[in-house]
């Protein structure tokens with residue numbers, strides 16, 4: 455994921471995006487599929503994940519000229535994506551609460567602590583179905599660190615940067631998430 | 645090229661074990677194996693150990709992903725490998741990292757991918773967004789709390805139903821919404837892609853009616 459050569463390519467594309475649709479397309483092809491899966495495994499809904507990818511890429515397109523390379527391109531894209539996911543969940547929850555006549559001023563959605571995702575449009579079948587069903591039961595905060603660390607391959611420091619939380623919190627969420635996965639998978643070998 | 649210069653992912657721990665046995669064989673079978681190490685060698689050993697031993701278990705955990713992919717550079721890679729060679733807990737962590745990582749990747753492969761239409765949708769949104777920036781037409785504006793209404797000279801009324809928090813109090817976003825609405829009216833309706841932009845970027849679900 456954060457391989458040095460990939461990072462160089464990402465940076466070259468970001469520099470070119472303000473003046474080149476081709477660069478935007480190439481960037482989209484490079485990062486789109488993986489942030490789609492990231493959003494999909496958090497939101498459990500292909501339509502929602504597509505919306506998040508679209509918004510993330512619009513964020514990249516609008517923000518490319520201001521990108522300072524103070525962080526890596528990968529962490530930048532994932533942090534935009536994370537924020538879009540949080541926005542999406544808040545929006546949906548607000549919509550649902552309004553539709554049900556609930557008090558909108560009631561406490562904001564605690565994104566980190568809630569298991570989420572309806573998993574309505576996914577049916578990977580077999581083993582994978584069971585795995586993602588189990589994974590879905592972890593709180594959002596734990597699922598995010600697990601995906602960023604084990605799947606996207608970010609270091610603890612990078613995960614902390616993406617989610618804007620202390621490194622210690624990343625470590626404790628990783629630890630707790632792993633324990634819960636183990637319990638949920640009944641001691642299976644994952 | 646030393647063993648550690650290879651850029652192949654560590655898929656199991658055999659590599660490390662090999663390095664350890666190789667190192668210890670070399671240490672015990674050399675011509676000086678029967679001698680006690682000289683003062684210089686002892687000092688060197690202390691220096692090397694104090695440099696390498698600085699990496700803690702938490703630090704090793706922190707860089708586990710690039711370490712497993714052999715993407716660290718020296719001396720970080722060497723320090724991490726040195727720590728691993730003497731720390732069974734971190735070796736277990738690394739093995740577990742590789743397991744979990746492979747499991748997630750294989751289950752992820754079973755999920756649906758990004759549909760081929762995604763790029764054309766994005767391109768359309770970029771086009772619309774560009775178009776909005778060029779529109780300078782200004783309709784009447786009314787902010788009715790959570791519902792924002794714009795009325796254009798054509799007689800269309802467009803209603804933006806707030807679906808996100810705070811946005812209606814942000815004049816920049818309200819103006820962007822009104823620009824979007826204006827563009828929609830110029831285009832003769834609200835195309836789905838614009839509705840998507842409004843919902844996603846502005847947090848507004850928009851609908852139109854002719855007065």
Ligand SMILES: [Zn+2]
Nearest residue numbers: 701731733734
């Ligand atoms: Zn250790």
